[in-house]
Amino acid sequence: MNEQDRPRPVFDPAIGGEDRALLAAAPGRLAPASMPAPPPPRLRAATVVARLVWIPAFAIFYGVLPGGWLRVFFIASLDDDELVGGAVRWGRLPVLAMMLTPALQVLLLLLGQVEAAVVLAAASFAGWVLGALRHVREPAAARLAREHHGSYLLPADFDRPAARLLVRAQRAVDAVLGSQSHGAGLLDDINNAVVLPLQEWAIAGALAEHTRLRRERLAQQPERLSPRVRALLDPQDRALELSVRSVTGRIEALEAYARRAGEADDAYHESRVLQALPEQNARYRDLLASTVGDEMAGAEIRGMAEDARRAERALRERVTSALRAGHDLAPPPGEPGVSSPPAR
Numbered sequence: 001m002n003e004q005d006r007p008r009p010v011f012d013p014a015i016g017g018e019d020r021a022l023l024a025a026a027p028g029r030l031a032p033a034s035m036p037a038p039p040p041p042r043l044r045a046a047t048v049v050a051r052l053v054w055i056p057a058f059a060i061f062y063g064v065l066p067g068g069w070l071r072v073f074f075i076a077s078l079d080d081d082e083l084v085g086g087a088v089r090w091g092r093l094p095v096l097a098m099m100l101t102p103a104l105q106v107l108l109l110l111l112g113q114v115e116a117a118v119v120l121a122a123a124s125f126a127g128w129v130l131g132a133l134r135h136v137r138e139p140a141a142a143r144l145a146r147e148h149h150g151s152y153l154l155p156a157d158f159d160r161p162a163a164r165l166l167v168r169a170q171r172a173v174d175a176v177l178g179s180q181s182h183g184a185g186l187l188d189d190i191n192n193a194v195v196l197p198l199q200e201w202a203i204a205g206a207l208a209e210h211t212r213l214r215r216e217r218l219a220q221q222p223e224r225l226s227p228r229v230r231a232l233l234d235p236q237d238r239a240l241e242l243s244v245r246s247v248t249g250r251i252e253a254l255e256a257y258a259r260r261a262g263e264a265d266d267a268y269h270e271s272r273v274l275q276a277l278p279e280q281n282a283r284y285r286d287l288l289a290s291t292v293g294d295e296m297a298g299a300e301i302r303g304m305a306e307d308a309r310r311a312e313r314a315l316r317e318r319v320t321s322a323l324r325a326g327h328d329l330a331p332p333p334g335e336p337g338v339s340s341p342p343a344r
């Protein structure tokens with residue numbers, strides 16, 4: 001499957017926006033719906049021992065000793081920009097604590113406040129241990145990939161025919177959501193931000209089911225079956241073909257909507273060009289009035305006004321056509337083969 005026929009992952013709109021963003025940012029952690037869900041992490045003995053050694057050492061180096069401070073200001077002087085950038089990415093509070101805590105400890109020791117220095121060191125050590133523990137647990141994206149398995153579909157869930165259809169649907173969705181008329185609110189009668197993701201998910205679910213059925217049919221090796229048995233499978237093939245036609249029709253409706261949105265974009269562009277040139281039009285009218293007869297100038301001015309009215313009517317007509325195409329999109333049906341495929 002080449003890149004042109006490779007669809008992007010599709011997520012169930014029921015997944016929250018924050019979770020969906022984390023999953024989209026970590027595609028390597030996702031597992032196809034046709035495969036088992038990612039297993040939960042298992043702590044091995046070697047991992048436990050390594051953490052028991054690494055976390056206290058980390059906390060002592062950064063929270064008690066001046067090692068973290070020295071690392072940033074002396075080793076970073078060797079033009080190691082990534083080192084400084086890595087420290088800054090921890091956040092302002094950890095970096096501030098890393099720089100100030102050792103200095104405060106030394107100041108307390110010089111003032112003879114040994115107990116206060118020990119308390120500060122213990123508190124700093126505990127804080128860095130807790131901070132390290134936050135980063136050794138299971139990454140949020142890995143946990144979400146397991147919990148939402150089956151509620152997202154990957155390119156591996158689609159064979160070539162299904163992938164090509166899904167790519168067409170996704171391009172149509174992108175064309176509408178990226179259109180100027182959508183951005184300008186001209187298509188507000190249709191909640192594209194809600195309806196189109198539902199359409200994409202419904203289409204992807206149906207195409208994933210088509211893929212699963214076709215793969216099952218290939219595994220049955222029809223060429224090895226007798227004519228009588230193959231005849232028993234014919235109704236299944238016809239049902240699959242009808243479902244493919246239905247989904248293809250839905251995709252064509254999306255593409256028609258995208259074309260209408262493109263036409264509305266052209267009309268919107270024309271309207272904006274006219275609205276952005278009032279001063280220039282006034283200068284042209286003044287030019288006509290000062291250089292030609294009043295009768296001819298009046299005709300030209302009336303013609304320019306009529307052109308503006310025609311452009312406005314064209315914009316309204318094309319937006320109405322786009323809205324009509326959008327309303328023609330049937331809501332995602334609840335029939336079998338359209339919902340999310342079950343996790344396997």
